[in-house]
Amino acid sequence: MGILQDIRGRAKKYQKTICLPESLDDRTLQAAATCRREGFGPIVLVGDTAKIKARAGEIGVDLGDTLVRDPAQDPEFEKLVATLVELRQAKGMTPDKARQALQDGIMYAAMLVKLGKVDGYVSGAVHSTADTLRPALQVIKAAKGVKTVSAFFMMVLPESSPYYSRQPVLFFGDSGLVQNPSPAELADIAIGTARSWTALVGSKPVVAMLSHSTKGSAKHADVDKVTAALELVRQTDPGLEIDGELQADAALIPAIGEKKAPGSRVAGQANVLIFPDLDAGNIAYKLVERLAGATAIGPLISGLAKPVNDLSRGCKAEDIVDAVAVTACQAAANTL
Numbered sequence: 255m256g257i258l259q260d261i262r263g264r265a266k267k268y269q270k271t272i273c274l275p276e277s278l279d280d281r282t283l284q285a286a287a288t289c290r291r292e293g294f295g296p297i298v299l300v301g302d303t304a305k306i307k308a309r310a311g312e313i314g315v316d317l318g319d320t321l322v323r324d325p326a327q328d329p330e331f332e333k334l335v336a337t338l339v340e341l342r343q344a345k346g347m348t349p350d351k352a353r354q355a356l357q358d359g360i361m362y363a364a365m366l367v368k369l370g371k372v373d374g375y376v377s378g379a380v381h382s383t384a385d386t387l388r389p390a391l392q393v394i395k396a397a398k399g400v401k402t403v404s405a406f407f408m409m410v411l412p413e414s415s416p417y418y419s420r421q422p423v424l425f426f427g428d429s430g431l432v433q434n435p436s437p438a439e440l441a442d443i444a445i446g447t448a449r450s451w452t453a454l455v456g457s458k459p460v461v462a463m464l465s466h467s468t469k470g471s472a473k474h475a476d477v478d479k480v481t482a483a484l485e486l487v488r489q490t491d492p493g494l495e496i497d498g499e500l501q502a503d504a505a506l507i508p509a510i511g512e513k514k515a516p517g518s519r520v521a522g523q524a525n526v527l528i529f530p531d532l533d534a535g536n537i538a539y540k541l542v543e544r545l546a547g548a549t550a551i552g553p554l555i556s557g558l559a560k561p562v563n564d565l566s567r568g569c570k571a572e573d574i575v576d577a578v579a580v581t582a583c584q585a586a587a588n589t590l
């Protein structure tokens with residue numbers, strides 16, 4: 255079974271409640287109906303109920319008993335306002351500003367997540383990455399023990415890949431969010447991406463901190479950054495299988511790993527690849543997608559206290575369904 259089918263299967267089992275705040279988007283409405291048909295947990299749409307139902311009717315989407323929360327009609331609205339003020343007072347949030355901010359569906363969804371009314375949200379079919387993530391970063395915040403939220407791609411290799419039989423799925427982080435991470439940020443990226451591997455794939459993460467150098471073969475401040483991050487991860491999460499600095503071939507190919515990093519338990523076995531910066535991570539995922547024919551799923555978000563995932567504005571309804579399933583699995587991992 256493919257990883258996405260597996261994740262969809264688990265989403266059915268977990269029955270998590272996921273909010274889709276871009277509720278007048280046709281693909282979002284189609285995805286909400288598919289999630290319902292597939293037997294996922296409840297979907298919560300956000301906005302004017304009459305308008306949402308009318309649009310669903312126009313495009314032939316049966317929303318059935320899908321929940322809709324309209325901020326303008328929400329009896330708990332003032333509670334959300336008070337909590338948002340409490341959370342963001344130091345940043346100048348006032349009750350009036352909070353009422354205004356909560357008219358925005360994504361901030362409203364972030365507050366529903368914060369207050370435990372829903373388990374996560376998925377957005378980005380209409381909004382930019384920044385507009386999707388900013389409310390989550392502002393109110394949901396990073397998970398305990400992690401300061402930096404990051405983005406990774408789930409890279410699903412084609413069966414024709416010579417690497418497929420060894421490892422059909424790899425995670426690449428950070429390929430989408432943190433521009434030029436410090437050692438501490440890089441350590442958080444590694445820990446967050448590894449936790450996401452556990453939540454989504456279920457097997458043990460084996461994390462390689464990538465570089466242009468393997469175990470001191472090159473000397474440069476860029477290499478020092480990676481080894482400093484590795485030390486921080488080892489202090490924070492001593493149980494995590496992680497090693498570095500490793501070149502990509504040493505991380506992935508056992509014969510090369512044995513030669514370049516003898517004795518490493520990660521070299522040749524890595525399934526989570528941590529890139530030294532956003533340029534490397536973003537370029538790498540696009541090259542593997544285009545040249546190796548891998549399917550790149552993401553950007554998926556690691557390191558938040560509760561799960562939120564972003565979409566590409568060119569996404570299809572089925573991509574939204576997959577992101578809902580991923581979010582449900584991340585939510586379940588938080589509570590297992």
Ligand SMILES: CC(C)(COP(=O)(O)OP(=O)(O)OC[C@H]1O[C@@H](n2cnc3c(N)ncnc32)[C@H](O)[C@@H]1OP(=O)(O)O)[C@@H](O)C(=O)NCCC(=O)NCCS
Pocket residue numbers: 345383384385387388391392396401402403404429430431432536553
């Ligand atoms: C992350 C991002 C959404 C932040 O948005 P922004 O408008 O710059 O917002 P700010 O920098 O003011 O940050 C907003 C809040 O999020 C927090 N934050 C920002 N990035 C964070 C991160 N990686 N981890 C944790 N918190 C973060 C800030 O500390 C701030 O919190 P505060 O308001 O409580 O002080 C933005 O940098 C972004 O869109 N990055 C995408 C990078 C990119 O271009 N990717 C494309 C390649 S695929």
